[in-house]
Amino acid sequence: MSEQVAQPEKIAVVGGGSIGVAFALVFARAGHPVTVCEPEADRREAVPAELAAKLTALAGAGLLTESPEAITSRVTVEPEMATAVAGAALVQECVPERLEVKRSIFAELGAVTGPETVLASSSSAIPASQTAEGLSAADRILVAHPGNPPFLLPVIELVPSPLTRPAVVATAHRLYAGAGMSPVTVAKEVEGFLFNRLQGAVLREAYALVRDGVATVEDIDTVMRDGLGRRWSFMGPFETSDLNTRGGIASHAEKMGPAYARMGADRGQHDPWTPELVAEVEHQRRALLPLEHWEARVAWRDERLIELLQTTDPSAPNIPHRIRKSDHDRNN
DSSP states (O other), X not given: OOOOOOOOOOEEEEOOSHHHHHHHHHHHHTTOOEEEEOOSHHHHHHHHHHHHHHHHHHHHTTOOSSOHHHHHTTEEEESOHHHHHTTOSEEEEOOOSOHHHHHHHHHHHHHHSOTTOEEEEOOSSOOHHHXXXXXXXXXXXXXXXXXXXXXXXXXXXXXXXXXXXXXXXXHHHHHHHHTTOEEEEOSSOOTTTTXXXXXXXXXXXXXXHHHXXXXXXXXHHHHIIIIIHHHHTTSOHHHHHHHHSTTOHHHHHHHHHHHHHHHHHHTTOOXXXXXXXXXXXXXXXXXXXXXXXXXXXXXXXXXXXXXXXXXXXXXXXXXXXXXXOOHHHHHO
């Protein structure tokens, strides 16, 4: 007797704007039935066409394993909240970034969903503790902040409040990862979470450099696009620094730490890379990449940059290269 195959869990999306449509695509593409709750008639009419247009673009790039029609058939649009979220394992809120609006939505969601339904906010700045304060469903509410658009940028920040149950975070992580996203759990509520704090640090310095007459807007964008951005498209800042200096991240901190401290002081910042902090970062990096695999990972980095050059720059010569991932890459 064959085992019964579990049916994909239902996902509900509250809000039929651009982020709501994008999340509907993410989950429907992964096989989930999705219901979008949208009270405005014109937006309800627009959702299917917008979804189809995005899926057609992905299909044209060879990025779908099914037809756009098969994926859109999993998505329905409903005006009523209770109908839309009935039986959902996860509700993704995608309404405007106003605290009073979100609190009203989550108060209603708490009343019309079961005790195991994950209630996730797409907020890019409002912490879950503010949204959930005093609500009956506070232990099921967390922030799930995506990159934009989430069907092309898979990272999603899961930011629970102190009241969010660990089981809720675990379920959210499973559902997002199962839909092809890259969930990261943020250990503490901080304004901007990870995505916007990192992005904000770059933007603050970019604005300051223009203000101080150091460079033009175009020059700064060129440095990011043709330099930092190319490496950061497949590595983060810690791995980039780790691979830039023989001896790894500890050697990089020893050589470059004082210069970065002076740059920070120039902007009125005092965030020293203390020996204890560097030791912790080195410990985490070496757990990910033992130093004996450092050379192989550097070769992997160079191969990825060659691939990127050939695919993004039509004027680049046809540089012969081997596509080979290191043992570290295959195992991680």
